[in-house]
Amino acid sequence: MRFPLVVAIGGLSLALLAATQATQSFKxxxxxxTRPQPAKVDPGAVGAPVPAPSDAIVLFGPAKPDLSAWxxxxxxxxxxxxxxxxxxxxxxxxxxxxxxxGDVQLHLEWLVPVEAKVEGQHGGNSGVFFMDxxxxxxxxxxPNVTYADGMAGALYGQYPPLVNxxxxxxxxxxxxxxxxxxxFKDGKLAKPATVTAFLNGVLVQDNxxxxxxxxxxxxxxxxxxxxxxxxxxxxxxxxIRFRNIWVxxxxxxxxxx
Ligand code: MG
Numbered sequence: 001m002r003f004p005l006v007v008a009i010g011g012l013s014l015a016l017l018a019a020t021q022a023t024q025s026f027k028x029x030x031x032x033x034t035r036p037q038p039a040k041v042d043p044g045a046v047g048a049p050v051p052a053p054s055d056a057i058v059l060f061g062p063a064k065p066d067l068s069a070w071x072x073x074x075x076x077x078x079x080x081x082x083x084x085x086x087x088x089x090x091x092x093x094x095x096x097x098x099x100x101x102g103d104v105q106l107h108l109e110w111l112v113p114v115e116a117k118v119e120g121q122h123g124g125n126s127g128v129f130f131m132d133x134x135x136x137x138x139x140x141x142x143p144n145v146t147y148a149d150g151m152a153g154a155l156y157g158q159y160p161p162l163v164n165x166x167x168x169x170x171x172x173x174x175x176x177x178x179x180x181x182x183x184f185k186d187g188k189l190a191k192p193a194t195v196t197a198f199l200n201g202v203l204v205q206d207n208x209x210x211x212x213x214x215x216x217x218x219x220x221x222x223x224x225x226x227x228x229x230x231x232x233x234x235x236x237x238x239x240i241r242f243r244n245i246w247v248x249x250x251x252x253x254x255x256x257x
Contacts, residue, residue, distance in 0.1 A: 030157050030219055031147040038148060041163045043200030046172050050107060052246040059097060059231070059245040060086065070095045070233075079235075085111075085243040088126055094235050096132065100228035102181040103250040104130070107174070111241040112140040114170030120146045124169065125236035127156065130179045131229035134193055135214040136205075138240060141166035153204035155195055156214050161204035172243070174200050180253070182210070184224040192222070 028035040052058050059069045067086060070077035078092035108128060118124040124140030134155070141152035141164055148154070152173065153161025167173050176198040183191035197205040212220035233242065 026219075028149075030215075030217060031150060033147050035148040035160065037145065038151075038153075038161050038164045040142075041165045041202050043165045043167065043202050046167065049109065049244045050174070050176075052107070052244075053248065056107075056246040056248050057099065059247060060242065061244045061246060067095070069097055069099070071098050085241045087239045087241045088233070088235050088237075090235060090237045090239060092235060094129075094232050096230035096232040099230070100226075101231055101247060101249065102131070102228040103252065104177075104179050104231075105248040105250060106130075106177040106179065106231070106245075107247075108177075108245045109172050109174050109243050110138050111172050111243075112169045113239060113241065116140065116169060116238060118144045118169065120144070121150060121236075123238055124240065125234070125238050126240040127234035127236070128175070128177075129214065129232040129234065130193070130195075131181060131225065132232050133213040133225070133229070134179070134195070134210055135234070136175065136177060136195065136197060138234070139166075140169055142168045153197060153199045155205060155208055155210060157216065157218075158211050158214075158220055159205060159208045161197075161199065162206065163202060163204065165199045165202035165204060167200060174198075176201075177205075178250070180250075181227060182222060184222075187224050189222045189224075 052061060058064045066081060067077035072078040072093055072095050077095045079086050079089045079095055112124040116123050118140040126138040127135040129135045137150060137154040137156045139152045148160035149157050152166040178196040180194040182193040193210040195205045195208050212222040
């Protein structure tokens with residue numbers, strides 16, 4: 001009788017451990033409406049566009065006032081440029097950079113038109129995908145409310161922004177981001193991707209470790225991929241406007257010397 005009892009207790013312990021791990025791993029479900037909304041922060045008035053530094057690759061801006069750095073599929077980008085900005089052309093699909101990037105500093109400005117009818121994830125949605133797969137959400141979030149891991153400044157489905165520093169519709173929002181690519185070794189994740197992001201000068205992601213490629217309604221996971229990939233802007237069906245986009249390629253982060 002002793003042996004089966006030990007086995008039974010062992011089995012029960014394993015089951016309890018598994019249940020504990022499952023509930024302890026994540027406090028909230030993906031897109032959990034009970035996840036607290038980040039505190040609102042007024043970022044102040046919109047400033048003048050930040051000029052691209054000398055070592056930046058301009059993807060759109062005064063030095064490159066067209067979409068030649070971008071593509072739709074294998075062809076030219078189908079979104080429209082007007083008055084020094086460009087806008088999502090709904091239902092033409094996402095656009096991606098022709099260049100490939102790994103670790104980067106990104107500057108990007110976006111605006112949700114004042115006339116857009118926004119509700120939750122609809123009407124004011126786009127996104128910036130690093131390496132074609134890791135989304136920093138673009139969403140009208142002032143005063144629009146949605147699940148915390150899907151608002152402006154969120155790493156979609158993974159991390160809400162630390163605070164809500166989004167400006168109202170009709171005003172420019174500014175992203176400044178440091179993206180570090182994941183590292184894979186022998187077909188396995190050796191180091192996760194990380195994101196530090198400022199929205200309108202306010203820290204919204206602090207070296208957040210991504211859980212994997214962006215997923216909708218599902219827990220993210222990694223699949224090995226190339227060390228570089230395009231930056232992609234999302235066509236979510238809404239005419240979000242963009243201007244002043246530049247990147248700086250970053251060397252791997254070094255230690256003290
Ligand atoms: Mg999006």
